[in-house]
Amino acid sequence: DVKVTQSSRYLVKRTGEKVFLECVQDMDHENMFWYRQDPGLGLRLIYFSYDVKMKEKGDIPEGYSVSREKKERFSLILESASTNQTSMYLCASSTGYEQYFGPGTRLTVT
Amino acid sequence: AQRVTQPEKLLSVFKGAPVELKCNYSYSGSPELFWYVQYSRQRLQLLLRHISRESIKGFTADLNKGETSFHLKKPFAQEEDSAMYYCALSGWSGAGSYQLTFGKGTKLSVIP
Numbered sequence: 001d002v003k004v005t006q007s008s009r010y011l012v013k014r015t016g017e018k019v020f021l022e023c024v025q026d027m028d029h030e031n032m033f034w035y036r037q038d039p040g041l042g043l044r045l046i047y048f049s050y051d052v053k054m055k056e057k058g059d060i061p062e063g064y065s066v067s068r069e070k071k072e073r074f075s076l077i078l079e080s081a082s083t084n085q086t087s088m089y090l091c092a093s094s095t096g097y098e099q100y101f102g103p104g105t106r107l108t109v110t
Numbered sequence: 111a112q113r114v115t116q117p118e119k120l121l122s123v124f125k126g127a128p129v130e131l132k133c134n135y136s137y138s139g140s141p142e143l144f145w146y147v148q149y150s151r152q153r154l155q156l157l158l159r160h161i162s163r164e165s166i167k168g169f170t171a172d173l174n175k176g177e178t179s180f181h182l183k184k185p186f187a188q189e190e191d192s193a194m195y196y197c198a199l200s201g202w203s204g205a206g207s208y209q210l211t212f213g214k215g216t217k218l219s220v221i222p
Contacts, residue, residue: 031207040119042196042214043154050207058209090154097142097200097208101154 003027004102006091012108019078021105023091030095032074033058034066037088037104049074081109112137112201116213123187124221131182131216133171133197142200143180144210145171149193157182157195167191187220194218 007022023032033048035058045058047066055066063085067075074093078085086109092099113136123129135141145157158166160173160180171182180197196215203209 033210035212040214042116043212045209045211048203048207048209050203056203094208098144098156098159099210100156103153 004091004093004100006089006102006105008105009103010106010108012110013078013081014110015082017078017081017109019081019107019109021076021078021089021091021107023074023076023093023102024072025074025093025100026072027093027095027100028071029093029100030071031093032068033092033094033099034064034074034076035090035092036060037090043090046076081107083109085109112199112211114197114199114211114213116195116197116216118216119214120217120219122219122221125189126186129182129184129187129191129218129220131195131197131218133180133182133213135178135180135197135199137178137199137201139201141173141175142208143171143173144198144200145169145180145182146196146198146212147193148196154196187218189220189222192218192220 004025034046035043049055049068065077089105091102115134143160147157148154169184197213198210200208
């Protein structure tokens with residue numbers, strides 16, 4: 001079974017803090033993705049990576065950055081958290097068409 | 111640009127009634143389409159994909175290229191089908207990998 005894990009299930013941060021969300025997959029997948037999930041808006045792609053040290057912007061990259069130093073790990077960084085970044089964040093990995101998702105991190109920015 | 115439309119935010123049906131969750135897409139190439147499901151407090155997981163043409167948990171979906179649709183159907187709804195359902199389209203990102211575009215989701219509620 002593919003396993004995608006995320007470092008926290010719940011996170012509460014203050015406005016202006018730097019926030020790191022970590023994602024690890026154990027199936028040697030080349031591709032990794034970060035989404036945010038909001039009611040009524042579905043899943044929106046923030047960033048993705050198709051190889052170590054490679055990254056591409058998704059549909060809503062503003063206010064976020066990513067890091068992929070190792071194949072199994074993909075980090076999402078909020079440089080200065082804002083209240084409108086309160087959301088559920090989902091990580092996924094894939095080797096082709098199908099994506100496998102982590103359990104999600106619910107981030108609240110106060 | 112690729113786009114996925116799920117016209118219903120919420121669909122309520124009685125147990126035993128037929129279910130149809132609608133999905134329409136826009137894509138210039140040959141589409142690969144999926145249905146993902148998220149049960150309460152569980153992670154998002156693949157339900158089925160059109161290329162496999164299989165039935166999972168009684169659900170089926172047929173790709174209709176003429177109508178650009180990929181509706182999800184089940185003849186008799188069960189209470190355990192209550193969940194959030196997302197239709198997704200896979201297309202080449204142009205930057206080294208395939209990319210999924212999701213619809214906004216339909217919440218299915220099965221009434222006992």
